[in-house]
Amino acid sequence: MTHHEFREAVTQLGYEKGAQPLQVPELTSVESLGDLYKYSDATKSKFNELKVIQPYQHHEMFSEPISMTTTNTEQISKQVLSKLQGPSKDNRVCLVGAKGIGKSTLLMQAMALANSSDATQAPVFLHIPNANAIVDGSSDYILNQKTGKYQQPMFTKRWIWKLKNANADVFKQLKLSRDFTYEKDRKEVTLVKGENTVYDLLNDCHDFGKYGPTNAFQFFVEELQHQSQNVPVLVTIDRANGLFDFPITEYRHADFSSVHVSQLEIGDWLLKVVSGEFNFTKGGVILAQSSDFSAHRKSMKVGLGLEVHSPYEKAWLFDIDIANAMLANGGVKPIEVAPFTKDETSKLLEFYQQAGVLQATQGETEFTKIANNQYTLSGGNPWFLVQAAAFAY
Template sequence: MLRFTVRSINIINIPIRCLSSTNIVSAPFKQKEGKTKQKMVTKKNDKVDVKRSTNLTHLPFGEAVRNLQFEKTASELKIDELTSDFSRGKVFIYPKKIESKLKSMGGFKKFQFQESFAKPITLTTSNTTRINELFVNKLDEKFENNRLYIDGSKGIGKSTLLNQAIALSLLKHNHDIIVLHMDNAEVIGNGSSNYIFNNKLSIYQQPMITRRWIKKILAANEDTFKKMKLTQDVKFTKDKLEIKLTANKHTLYDYLSQNFEFGKTDPHTHFKYLINEIKQHSKNIPVLVSIDNFNAVTDFSLTQYKSPDFNPIHIQEFEMGKFLIDVANGSIGFEKGGVLLSKCNDFAPNRKTIEVAVYPEREYNLYMKQPEFDLELARKLQGIKPFEMTSLTIDESRELMKIWKDQGVLIVRKDFNKKDFNQESSQVVEVDMESQFEKIVLNSFNTSQGNPMGMFKQIALTY
């Protein structure tokens, strides 16, 4: 209030200010005598700012650990690269090119503890040698005779074996092979993608899933697709311009890298065209199709999607679902190559469709109905050979744990002994670290029965 009066007096006393073009309010105050104008001084903080938050509090624990990216600070790996003439029972890293391909395909999954090491490591076991003999060496033979279903308990290394099979086949054929990998087949039926009905093909299309999958296979097969010439002319629109690609001139890479119609919400026939092109080239280039979590497709054949009359849509009515079933069935029409299917134990164990299809000699309840059992689909999938995983041997476990020890994942220390009453504290017990390590190996091998995930959890995630 006092301030206001001073200002108003000032304005009245200085008539010249009123005639000036500047705003009256912006006229300077007259300083009182004996007072100095105060200056704004910012306080200087001598303390160094410490970043405390990692912004991970909103994430679940496992996800938060992954986001911390411990692999960047992990010690350097001095392990040999995987070759086609590998020796059994040794730990390898993937060659750089193959590792990047596997990464782009989604081969290394969440919660596989890959962040413990600077690079993803892999142990060649009896399963690796078996898959090499039964599958990789037969990729030049007929596609429909080379179909395997990898079965085993949780954490035994089924997804890792898929990666190994892909890596070995890429090494064997010198990267001249088409790898169509689907890292999680459950996305087709779990209702996470938009869907449209294509009246022309009378099939449902899922643009979001198809676009993502095309992106992955394009990154993984870039070199191979650049060699593959188109066999038919094709045209599509890009940025409102029509693009025409001619046969024997342009390549499949040109087609896939420019065509964004896979992700559009309008019906199209491009997926069919792509499969036809791969089919044409499969005479010369073998096709490896690997599908992880395949039991999610078969055991949940009635999907979460509903038709307009509120009936669940069958997995075979989807374009991608039909492709996967045809591939597993062998009726897709690829000449050379093979298909590897893998099980996931996270889904309902009481559903028996894939089990009945792969093990027809086993007894099953004849009165089972949907959704537990889909007889039609089980009949369609007959002819797939089972590949049952075996757990690690004691030597393989020791070799794996030696690497963990070298990398600092496994800490070898003396056992904790509770002091007895009146025991002297100065008593020093010497422990032989070699024998202590052997003790840990035997202990974890016995408790987990050679399951690598169980071993890792027992060693690294428990205290």
């Protein structure tokens, strides 16, 4: 028994612990397409720290998350991962597509490949699992009079903690390029350049969650920008339209007027990263849209060049500053996530059957018929495919 409704129960109650162990290889390259892979322990550890795996993706069907490599995987590898040794302003993409098509899964695959043993150099991961959390009013906030930006202490503190744990192996190798002084227990503490590391900064300095003006976050991102001469930085933002299509935030000024996303410290920095104004010498930016909201909003669609700007568009549906930021410095390139082919659909259903997720069918002919039916019903969309297969079996 549980107090959860079914949709929440399957993600909360650990059903995957009773699933059969998977006999599939780890994802390290895209040499073979149309195959099922699991993620390495090192990658899963980073995923858990950064909350990369989104709920309701049906990963509870297996003992551990799996995914299939497709032409989408090959495309993002060529367009983004192969360019991580170049500037991030020239390496910005956004994953778009229908609901359930696999945008978040493709983002996971990109991060796994970047972190694999086959990668040229593992990057620093700056991942935001739900961009809407920046603007939805769920965090405390305080105005920094020096910068004119609102800081969000609790959101920043929690995010920095995740980044520290996920990137500990890299951060411990990066010596600070400047001294940094902060207050701890009413005493001044100085982290010394060339001696202390970025990990020391994130682990020892509590200014990120301080309810008062601080320059800790600005120092951190500027330090990463400097370090990106040697180590690439990969910025990944899932559910990105939850931020960029909702630039008028739930926060308020003292006069109760709305706070724009560019007036938030983290929001303003992300806009600069997406526009290419804030550039990492080595790195890239991957955005992923969500189909859960903002279907009628235009900022990202115009910014990606998918729609033409109408001067008569309602202000709450379109923000020209957001669109211009995405179009700046060559623009963010959209990547349309393609559905599975018939062969990929059949291969996935066959794997489901072998893993014990689906009941055994009466012979190969019957299975082929069901696979063809499921492809017709789902159109190769993974989300609809799972639903169609569940009804069929």
